[in-house]
Amino acid sequence: MLIVLHHSASAKDVAAIKKIITKMGLKPVAIPGAERTAIGVIGNQGWVDDSPLRGNKAIQEIIHVTKPYKLVSRDIHPRDTVVGLGNGVKVGGKAPFLVIAGPCAVESRDQLMKTAVFLKKAGVPLMRGGAYKPRTSPHSFQGLREGGLELLDEVRKETGLLVVTEVVSPEHVELVAEMVDVLQIGARNMQNFDLLTEVGKTRKPVILKRGLSATVEEWFGSAEYILVGGNPDVILCERGIRTFETATRNTADLAIIPLVKKMTHLPVIFDPSHATGKRDLVLPTALAAVVVGAHGVMVETHPAPEHALSDGPQSLHFREFEKLLAQVRSLTDFRKRKLMDA
Amino acid sequence: MLIVLHHSASAKDVAAIKKIITKMGLKPVAIPGAERTAIGVIGNQGWVDDSPLRGNKAIQEIIHVTKPYKLVSRDIHPRDTVVGLGNGVKVGGKAPFLVIAGPCAVESRDQLMKTAVFLKKAGVPLMRGGAYKPRTSPHSFQGLREGGLELLDEVRKETGLLVVTEVVSPEHVELVAEMVDVLQIGARNMQNFDLLTEVGKTRKPVILKRGLSATVEEWFGSAEYILVGGNPDVILCERGIRTFETATRNTADLAIIPLVKKMTHLPVIFDPSHATGKRDLVLPTALAAVVVGAHGVMVETHPAPEHALSDGPQSLHFREFEKLLAQVRSLTDFRKRKLMDA
């Protein structure tokens, strides 16, 4: 930790701050400069709670060197985490590139079964489908909720597909964890800390979507909640961030993927459907995710997107999804042979 | 609703779209232009679900004229809502400017009681204090939770102050609603729709903070969830938005307050502590809130901010809060006599 003092800080201020640091069980090292003094703090074994120092009039800025997400960081856990999803399917590290697909929302048995049969045949191991739908307006379709879970369970048993669904409330976690193979935390719930704590208690893998305006540090903080709870199987999912640009639904932050991979051992996947909000942009950005080194993609597909109850404009027709799958596979293979190992 | 077609849309496309609109029970009106055609849709009694039209290749853009927050809008409810908080205290419309104050977090009986006694004496009717604390890192102080609620209840009974606290999980709503006078939904939970639905079932007033990157429309969508549930007592709270600027913790969006007042009948208050994150900026922005027409402010104050377990740098010392209170009262009074009735 580094403490930068104001230009006007006196020798007395410096002494007082050093005393506080010593009281905290740490060691202060003054770094006098031409215009202002800084104080380095050493001796900490991890992140330091700076509350005894904040609010001090002589301090201009407190800079943390140790980050508040120990378990997520490669500092402590340098090797890639590979998450097992069931049926021998894995994601992360050197595991094969994972494609997750399915409708935004579970709408009916027919819609879900059609999709499942299609995906099964296409060789997609994990189907997505929302039972609980967080929607901006209460007047929009809210999902089939428990009924949706049952349909997922039914289809999963019948086809042998793995299934992932979003959980939106701590009190549903137990039930949802019984019915599906992988839990998803949506962007709007990335900082729903009670929910994170609850999924941290399960032993189901968790796809943790990045919040609409979450920094990497906040995203990691949320993953830390799950890891701290004892669940090591977190899969980060970049799904676009909110910016001033309205030409796309969100701004796909593809560059963050290789950066995140350097910082954390957890797998990172990409959701091109929400990141762009436009059907035509799903394929190119899914391919981009492959080359920047994502461990997988999660794509919305629907038997009839024009009749979808949510996210129709960003859902692929099956034939479009087939094209995507073929190109993703082809590119993944090419990347492994010819491109950087980033 | 207006549907703008692509330049390349054919007469056949136009006919097909008109047919879909007719099927939806509405009436299409073509508006041919020099470069592209638009189709106006009339006959709707409220917001139209556009899913049958989205994903249509001939459509460039769908523009909604009716907004998806009927109950929040002044269209249906033109007159100001005045929310009663208990003890005859009210907020909104022509009710006196409301000052809410207290610590970020409930830390101890001593800290809370000191604050309560101070506020009571200062004439502040409603005390804030977080029992459940949503924190970016699991390694930070998480609040006293149920223990915090009990302290709030105790202090409230002893001093007669009204109390507001944040509720973070649907399953806590019932308990929290019993223990405090006003519920708060935090910025990170603004789109925790199950939580909104749950507070919509209570009869306690709800302070709904704007999300970190929530548009006005999304904020209203969240308020609509509470109103739809049957709870009419929503108080909107602007608390700063996330932007590229890091010199302040958030960017205080003060101009939104008079705009929001034109669009909705609900009361709107301002939180200068979170909006700025810096103690020195709390007073000037609180005063700004008065002149732009906010119905109140919610301010963090603490007996010893330098020892606060959270938000110390933005919490006021009691003597600073006294200054703020005096100036806010003085300015509120001046505004009523001399400034615009915006």
Place this chain on the structure above:
Amino acid sequence: MLIVLHHSASAKDVAAIKKIITKMGLKPVAIPGAERTAIGVIGNQGWVDDSPLRGNKAIQEIIHVTKPYKLVSRDIHPRDTVVGLGNGVKVGGKAPFLVIAGPCAVESRDQLMKTAVFLKKAGVPLMRGGAYKPRTSPHSFQGLREGGLELLDEVRKETGLLVVTEVVSPEHVELVAEMVDVLQIGARNMQNFDLLTEVGKTRKPVILKRGLSATVEEWFGSAEYILVGGNPDVILCERGIRTFETATRNTADLAIIPLVKKMTHLPVIFDPSHATGKRDLVLPTALAAVVVGAHGVMVETHPAPEHALSDGPQSLHFREFEKLLAQVRSLTDFRKRKLMDA
């Protein structure tokens, strides 16, 4: 300057970096931590160019303590700068609150003269009016350019009003500086460094608008260009920043004003017209600027906003401007007597 090393940095890396620092004529101080080492750099007399260190594989982050805007900062120049504009009119420090008003663009002699006569009578000392208009589309009105300057000069001579206009190109600076009393650098040109350098050579006061997505540090960097050139008379103007929120044209960053006043000695004014883009929001935000401590406001007014060639929706009718002026004066006076001296 503080250099934070990677977790993996070796003792050899530390030694190599210390050597580079010594070569730069500075002194390294190692600050070993539990997880990583930092190196403090001392002995610098101002901002340090860190290029010899950047790109070093062992370095995680370089943190500058001294800021790259020496002349703008209060560190070197602690007392308020008061800028004289002519006719005894001043802005900054304890000078009276300055109101600048006028049309977005100079459109005709009649339009300008009507406005000037009105402002003169109202007691506004400084009129704005754009001769060169930076417009997003080349198909929009581009301003009368040199013809506009002549009208400004004529009206100014006839009425005795001071005049400010935007300069958009280095080659115009000499001419514009002859024709008007105050130069303006628009938001889109805040980082047009050749233009800044050129206005730095004049002896005319310069209103420097904040860029659409400029941080405070970048804004100060631009002001530094003008000060370095020998022109000390820079007036900073906050005019709203670009954010995800589209309900207002920009987001008025009012909280930045008291913050900026702590950091720099230069005067800071506010432009409520561009900051909000909506006529109804001009008055409340102008008043907010008074209470947060701005040294003045710059407001668009037009004899017939509905016929204005640019910015009509945010321009005030004369009667609306009169109301604004009366309330601003009343509030300014009240603030001086009753509110904080922030």
Place this chain on the structure above:
Amino acid sequence: MLIVLHHSASAKDVAAIKKIITKMGLKPVAIPGAERTAIGVIGNQGWVDDSPLRGNKAIQEIIHVTKPYKLVSRDIHPRDTVVGLGNGVKVGGKAPFLVIAGPCAVESRDQLMKTAVFLKKAGVPLMRGGAYKPRTSPHSFQGLREGGLELLDEVRKETGLLVVTEVVSPEHVELVAEMVDVLQIGARNMQNFDLLTEVGKTRKPVILKRGLSATVEEWFGSAEYILVGGNPDVILCERGIRTFETATRNTADLAIIPLVKKMTHLPVIFDPSHATGKRDLVLPTALAAVVVGAHGVMVETHPAPEHALSDGPQSLHFREFEKLLAQVRSLTDFRKRKLMDA
């Protein structure tokens, strides 16, 4: 154009607005709705200046259907523009993927010649190098300016490489256009309209970088300035946008590339160096640009990035650049054979 009226608009308001539209030579079509009326405007041959309507109290919103960038749009010019750069090198449409490389700034004859010889040998046709450097602080290296141009000219004559450099001031355009093959407009000057107008008068191709917070519409507006001036050879360059995320220098908006290609016929390239600001992210994002369909990339490389006078942390060593070039070529080839023709 569509005009949405307020809920409270009267029949008289509607009549008055219709009259204004008729006066503008256009035809109004009323679209009455349940809650509010809209008026469609037809008969326009292109973008309509809405100034006579703005500021009207009865109007809630004016929605433009025709966009203000006719020449940039595919509406008028459906086929891809292929820009010739000299020496038979082309960019856009089906032309081979273009790699531009070189140092951020021209620093010395030795540095530039070393780079040129390296690039020539590597088969890169076009070298970048900044003579005029727009820097946030006046205390940073400002470029060799005219001296830099002479070095570029010398090296270009000696090696036969094409050369691109940034032009920052209208008065330099003539000189720069004589000395180099391609002009560049930097992000900070994207809305320096006098500069755009000046380069519009030359017959040199122009790389137009997207502004830090420019929407696609504003970017197109700037390109329109150049096209309107008679210069058809504009190459758009995405270089990252400013967002709340500070982990990367900017946020690479890769998804915008396929979207922009649908909207305009102009070539679009990507600058991975500025978009990310981190050496390690240049390669993966350059590859991503290939798969999303960019027509080229512009990459910073330097003989000794650790001694670069600007942008060292994002400049590649020659061996890193060779790896990038090999992988880009390999992927480009693969894409042509196997991936979508987006």
